[in-house]
Amino acid sequence: MTETLQEQQAACECGVCQFEVGAAPAVRFFCHCTICQAYNGKPFADVTVLRARYVEVNDRSQIAFKKYRLPPNIDRGLCKNCGKPAIEFGGFGSAKLAFIPSINFKRQELLPPPSMHIFYHRRLSDAADDLPKHSGYLGSQMAVGGRIMRLFRGGGG
Numbered sequence: 001m002t003e004t005l006q007e008q009q010a011a012c013e014c015g016v017c018q019f020e021v022g023a024a025p026a027v028r029f030f031c032h033c034t035i036c037q038a039y040n041g042k043p044f045a046d047v048t049v050l051r052a053r054y055v056e057v058n059d060r061s062q063i064a065f066k067k068y069r070l071p072p073n074i075d076r077g078l079c080k081n082c083g084k085p086a087i088e089f090g091g092f093g094s095a096k097l098a099f100i101p102s103i104n105f106k107r108q109e110l111l112p113p114p115s116m117h118i119f120y121h122r123r124l125s126d127a128a129d130d131l132p133k134h135s136g137y138l139g140s141q142m143a144v145g146g147r148i149m150r151l152f153r154g155g156g157g
Ligand SMILES: [Zn+2]
Pocket: 012, 013, 014, 015, 016, 017, 079, 080, 081, 082, 083, 084
């Protein structure tokens, strides 16, 4: 699997926070951790990840960034207008990543299919699918981190 260039747009629910995405999203997964539950106001997060350098934010002043807990060291941005999740920035090793709620992408058909569930021990309800389900902090981090690192191998930060 390689990163193919593919432009598309993403935006928060009200459209004030807009993002130009310059590459095909890399990894998509479901996260059941309590922070994602609170941040999204949903039982779990559906997140799509790509390198931060491929994402252009139209106006950062419209986004309220907040760190919930360390680690992972993720800046989670809420739109100041609609209060909904806009975009998150974080890193795995030297790779700077953007985490975008999958629902924020304009062209859903360009997104990869979800590949796994993480923090599954925090789930509010069971998932009716055959995707791998990772529980525990370390197991969840390693599952996602390993997948991202394999994908980005050789491509630098
Ligand atoms: Zn908004």
